[in-house]
Amino acid sequence: MTISLIAFAILLAMVFLRVPIAFAMAIVGGIGFGILRGWEPAGAMVGNAVYETGLNYSLSVVPLFIFMGNVLAGSGIAQGLFAAADRIFGRMRGGLAMATVLSCGGFSAVCGSSLATAATMSKVAMPSMRRFGYSDSLATGAIAAGGTLGILIPPSVVLILFGLLTEADIGKLFLAGIIPGVVGILGYLLAVMVAVRLKPDLAPKVGEVHPMTRRDVISVLAVTALFVFIMVGIYGGLFTPIEAAGMGAAAALVIAFATGGMTRSALWTAFLDSATASAMIFAIIIGAEIFSNFVTFAGLPDSLSEMVDGLGLSPWMVMLLIVAIYLVLGCFLESLSMILLTVPVFYPVISNLDFGMAVLNDPEAVVTWFAIIVVVVTEISLITPPIGMNVFVLRSVLPDVPLRTIFRGVYVFWVSDILRLALIIFVPGLSLWLAH
Amino acid sequence: MSGQAQGGAEDAPHDMIPGRTPHRHTAWYRALAVVAAVLIALMIAVTCIDVVGRYLFNHPFGGAYELTQILLAALVFVALPLTSADGGHVEVDLALHLFPRPVQRGLGRLAGLVSALALGFFCWRLAGLGLTQLHEGTRSSSLALPMAPLAFIAAASCGFSALVLILRRED
Amino acid sequence: EELIMSSWLPPKHPVVVNAFKPWAAEVEKVTDGRVTVRIMGKPLGSPPAHFDMARDGVADITYGLHSFTEDNRFNRARLGQFSFLGDDAIANSKAYWKIYGGELNAAEEHKGTHLLGLFMHGPGLLHNNKRKIETPADFAGLKLRVPGGYVGDLVSALGATPLFMSSTEVYEKLSRGVIDGVAFTYESMTAFNLTDYIKYSMTVPGGIYNTTWFFVVNEAKWEKISPEDRAAIDAISGEAFAERVGKAWNDADAKAREVIGDKVDFYEASPEVLAAMKTEADKLENSWAATLGDGYDGKAALAEFRKMTGVTLE
Numbered sequence: 074m075t076i077s078l079i080a081f082a083i084l085l086a087m088v089f090l091r092v093p094i095a096f097a098m099a100i101v102g103g104i105g106f107g108i109l110r111g112w113e114p115a116g117a118m119v120g121n122a123v124y125e126t127g128l129n130y131s132l133s134v135v136p137l138f139i140f141m142g143n144v145l146a147g148s149g150i151a152q153g154l155f156a157a158a159d160r161i162f163g164r165m166r167g168g169l170a171m172a173t174v175l176s177c178g179g180f181s182a183v184c185g186s187s188l189a190t191a192a193t194m195s196k197v198a199m200p201s202m203r204r205f206g207y208s209d210s211l212a213t214g215a216i217a218a219g220g221t222l223g224i225l226i227p228p229s230v231v232l233i234l235f236g237l238l239t240e241a242d243i244g245k246l247f248l249a250g251i252i253p254g255v256v257g258i259l260g261y262l263l264a265v266m267v268a269v270r271l272k273p274d275l276a277p278k279v280g281e282v283h284p285m286t287r288r289d290v291i292s293v294l295a296v297t298a299l300f301v302f303i304m305v306g307i308y309g310g311l312f313t314p315i316e317a318a319g320m321g322a323a324a325a326l327v328i329a330f331a332t333g334g335m336t337r338s339a340l341w342t343a344f345l346d347s348a349t350a351s352a353m354i355f356a357i358i359i360g361a362e363i364f365s366n367f368v369t370f371a372g373l374p375d376s377l378s379e380m381v382d383g384l385g386l387s388p389w390m391v392m393l394l395i396v397a398i399y400l401v402l403g404c405f406l407e408s409l410s411m412i413l414l415t416v417p418v419f420y421p422v423i424s425n426l427d428f429g430m431a432v433l434n435d436p437e438a439v440v441t442w443f444a445i446i447v448v449v450v451t452e453i454s455l456i457t458p459p460i461g462m463n464v465f466v467l468r469s470v471l472p473d474v475p476l477r478t479i480f481r482g483v484y485v486f487w488v489s490d491i492l493r494l495a496l497i498i499f500v501p502g503l504s505l506w507l508a509h
Numbered sequence: 510m511s512g513q514a515q516g517g518a519e520d521a522p523h524d525m526i527p528g529r530t531p532h533r534h535t536a537w538y539r540a541l542a543v544v545a546a547v548l549i550a551l552m553i554a555v556t557c558i559d560v561v562g563r564y565l566f567n568h569p570f571g572g573a574y575e576l577t578q579i580l581l582a583a584l585v586f587v588a589l590p591l592t593s594a595d596g597g598h599v600e601v602d603l604a605l606h607l608f609p610r611p612v613q614r615g616l617g618r619l620a621g622l623v624s625a626l627a628l629g630f631f632c633w634r635l636a637g638l639g640l641t642q643l644h645e646g647t648r649s650s651s652l653a654l655p656m657a658p659l660a661f662i663a664a665a666s667c668g669f670s671a672l673v674l675i676l677r678r679e680d
Numbered sequence: 681e682e683l684i685m686s687s688w689l690p691p692k693h694p695v696v697v698n699a700f701k702p703w704a705a706e707v708e709k710v711t712d713g714r715v716t717v718r719i720m721g722k723p724l725g726s727p728p729a730h731f732d733m734a735r736d737g738v739a740d741i742t743y744g745l746h747s748f749t750e751d752n753r754f755n756r757a758r759l760g761q762f763s764f765l766g767d768d769a770i771a772n773s774k775a776y777w778k779i780y781g782g783e784l785n786a787a788e789e790h791k792g793t794h795l796l797g798l799f800m801h802g803p804g805l806l807h808n809n810k811r812k813i814e815t816p817a818d819f820a821g822l823k824l825r826v827p828g829g830y831v832g833d834l835v836s837a838l839g840a841t842p843l844f845m846s847s848t849e850v851y852e853k854l855s856r857g858v859i860d861g862v863a864f865t866y867e868s869m870t871a872f873n874l875t876d877y878i879k880y881s882m883t884v885p886g887g888i889y890n891t892t893w894f895f896v897v898n899e900a901k902w903e904k905i906s907p908e909d910r911a912a913i914d915a916i917s918g919e920a921f922a923e924r925v926g927k928a929w930n931d932a933d934a935k936a937r938e939v940i941g942d943k944v945d946f947y948e949a950s951p952e953v954l955a956a957m958k959t960e961a962d963k964l965e966n967s968w969a970a971t972l973g974d975g976y977d978g979k980a981a982l983a984e985f986r987k988m989t990g991v992t993l994e
């Protein structure tokens with residue numbers, strides 16, 4: 074256990090000194106494995122990890138779901154979603170921020186990544202909110218938080234990775250994310266209402282409501298159609314969740330061209346961004362695989378299970394402890410690496426516990442429930458300082474807004490997230506009702 | 510996507526999705542990018558042919574599983590030098606603001622070198638793997654495609670990415 | 681000495697629970713605790729990498745299927761992958777250990793490791809949800825998932841379409857009608873939740889196919905163990921392990937048959953189908969035997985195998 078903790082410390086130090094997290098994990102994991110096991114075995118293990126990760130069939134969803142989101146982001150559909158949401162909330166104080174949250178949720182239904190959701194919606198929602206005199210903190214906070222829904226509402230790259238790590242049914246995990254995602258949207262809407270109530274100068278009293286154009290209607294219909302196509306395809310037995318990514322990408326291309334919002338250069342950008350984002354994600358998966366092989370070899374999962382047994386904690390205490398660890402880790406670790414590093418360690422601990430609830434008697438239900446909890450803590454980590462990837466995305470889009478302002482705007486949403494997390498932990502039915 | 514807080518959206522082309530790293534425009538970059546785009550398109554095509562084929566013509570595409578695997582690996586390794594050239598690997602520069610500019614730049618170079626070392630090691634191991642596969646005649650199970658070329662592509666990609674990181678200039 | 685074992689099957693798989701884990705515990709007992717085996721909670725690489733992992737020392741002990749690697753290195757191992765080899769996993773595994781491990785010189789194909797075991801599972805069946813295969817013509821157009829290698833060639837020669845995918849994809853594909861059936865054991869039907877999607881399961885005497893497994897320890901690590909302890913471990917491995925693991929497979933098959941009950945129509949292949957299958961199987965056996973080269977008689981090995989397991993082919 075000590076050597077694992079030392080390795081984690083070195084990993085964090087390297088990351089803070091700007092070594093990309095993928096290579097920091099690969100180096101620390103490879104060297105750690107070499108020290109414990111010998112250099113030739115470590116070399117063979119590293120080579121295998123790099124080669125086999127590239128050939129992992131299930132991971133084909135990563136580039137394809139990303140491509141699907143990127144095509145739609147480049148097709149102008151997000152504007153339509155935002156305009157439609159604005160029709161609902163436009164007359165309320167903070168209405169544009171609420172419209173942002175709702176359209177983030179809508180875009181999440183066709184985009185597998187939180188960062189892409191935040192990036193896309195920031196381009197759409199930020200100019201309007203600025204024009205109407207919204208404070209930067211509320212505006213950026215709503216986008217950063219709303220964007221996190223991308224990995225909870227299906228499709229979700231994170232749920233797929235979780236499914237691969239735990240051999241859980243990805244189709245069920247997707248279903249499980251829907252209700253907590255809707256709860257998330259409602260919570261964020263409430264957060265905006267509370268924020269503007271407490272501090273009315275965050276947002277102007279009223280905006281102006283534009284009539285919906287034909288394009289807006291088409292956008293909403295297109296997103297709905299694509300989401301239904303994916304869900305019906307998976308659950309109606311037309312294609313597997315893995316194949317859904319390829320089918321969804323093809324359908325997104327059709328939609329983008331049919332609605333006329335796609336330029337040639339936007340298409341090119343969608344391809345290129347998907348390729349580079351995939352290589353970035355695969356580098357992280359490879360690094361995490363190497364690091365987690367080392368941690369497994371060092372016996373961390375076993376000693377952790379033993380420690381939990383030794384402490385004699387009740388199952389619920391263990392769950393809360395793990396959630397607390399996630400919240401702390403979430404401050405420092407990038408979200409994908411956090412999941413890839415921790416799930417193999419914590420999942421064996423969780424799967425052996427008896428939570429004394431009828432809905433959690435089925436081991437499969439426990440995995441699904443734990444998946445949603447992990448995704449929600451990951452969403453929280455995306456907006457928690459000092460390393461909140463969604464906040465960074467906004468910062469890079471809006472270089473004139475200080476990081477501090479964004480984090481200040483995020484805190485109401487953070488409170489809403491914590492309440493939602495508690496709800497999801499103590500009411501497993503929210504995650505399990507659709508899935509089981 | 511980079512975790513770097515700075516990075517301009519201003520110099521990005523008009524239709525660029527915000528929050529993404531701007532891409533390079535050298536000849537090799539464009540060439541690899543075209544290959545990567547073709548690979549993504551092929552992955553989509555393979556799934557569509559398989560799914561549509563089995564319902565419309567009752568004829569699934571037997572090699573879909575394996576082709577997807579191979580195309581995926583090719584895509585990842587073709588795109589790796591692009592991500593490396595963009596500075597697109599997730600990194601964190603929060604603590605760096607505490608240091609003076611030259612120190613920041615120095616740490617950036619050092620981090621690049623450390624990453625290049627890891628990639629160089631990958632390159633070496635993958636080349637060895639490729640040679641072993643060549644020697645053992647490793648083929649894919651349904652289409653019987655030789656697998657060694659893929660290992661060599663992967664090795665070349667990691668080696669090239671290492672060079673890119675060593676030569677990369679900080680803006 | 682602590683031996684690290686990397687295990688890629690699910691931790692609750694019958695072979696892990698009833699063969700590998702008890703074997704590991706017994707190693708400790710027969711060496712008076714001088715040698716222990718630690719089974720990793722998570723595999724240290726993908727399943728197909730597991731032979732190389734033991735050879736390269738990533739782990740000390742690994743197991744896996746010979747058919748994982750599509751290359752020339754486990755050519756003689758295919759002895760155990762043909763049809764009509766035996767219905768009892770214990771007899772199969774013992775014969776496989778004796779013949780492949782003996783005159784077919786398995787040790788040479790597993791260079792860099794010491795063999796702890798070579799084994800097979802119970803008889804492979806052909807499951808499908810389209811129709812009862814009564815005549816050879818009924819194979820036409822059936823889309824069948826096969827584990828690759830011999831059984832792929834066999835069903836293809838019989839007119840069906842073989843499809844390849846990982847075993848975890850089978851449920852997704854079968855339940856969606858992407859494939860009509862699958863070549864699997866009894867045990868896999870319940871392990872992968874396929875019972876509701878299979879209607880007919882065809883059996884032939886001795887099984888339609890089988891898969892062969894290796895169980896190895898890194899050679900350098902093995903040499904570090906004292907000769908007495910090595911002898912003690914060898915005594916509970918090899919043939920003794922074939923008995924243990926064979927029983928684990930048999931019990932798993934029996935349990936699966938009990939769970940399935942009459943939800944699936946199990947039927948013996950008709951003489952007509954059997955004859956067609958034998959013709960194609962014979963061709964494939966001959967072409968395999970021709971690749972073995974001097975010093976190895978594949979046909980004789982198959983004949984001896986069937987004699988040991990009591991399968992008669994007229």
Ligand code: NA
Nearest residue numbers: 181223226228
């Ligand atoms: Na999503």
Ligand code: NA
Nearest residue numbers: 403404454460
């Ligand atoms: Na964070």
